Amino acid sequence: MVAVVSANERLEARLTVLTVDDVIKLALPSGTTVVAGRAGLDREVTWAARIRSSPPAFGHLAGGELVLLPELLADIEGFFSRTGRQMTENNRRQAYIPSGAIPVRNPVGTAPASTAV
DSSP, rough: OOOOOOOHHHHHHHHHOBBBHHHHHHHHOOOOOOOOOOGGGTTTTOOOOOOOTTTTTTTOOOOOOOOOOOHHHHHHHHHHHHHHHHOOHHHTTTEEEEOOOOOOSSSSSSOEEEOOO
């Protein structure tokens, strides 16, 4: 008996699940340590995007500048709003990251991170 296998079945057999931990190991420097979010390392990556760190996204920057990211600032402001605490200028500064870096949002605190590219 001859088994009939479709092209899609052959493709699916070659595909493997890529987890968040796999991405960290493949994309970040050796020795990178996860300090928050370890519970999600085994989650399957189903969608990814790459932020352009070159023109046109940051064409007006020469490199090395700090960029204020509104979404990070909104996260920080939200934290202070939820906790009823007063936000200071130092907290606002936490929303600045180096141009071209990839932001890493912090859903439970005030200090986001960034990764260099």
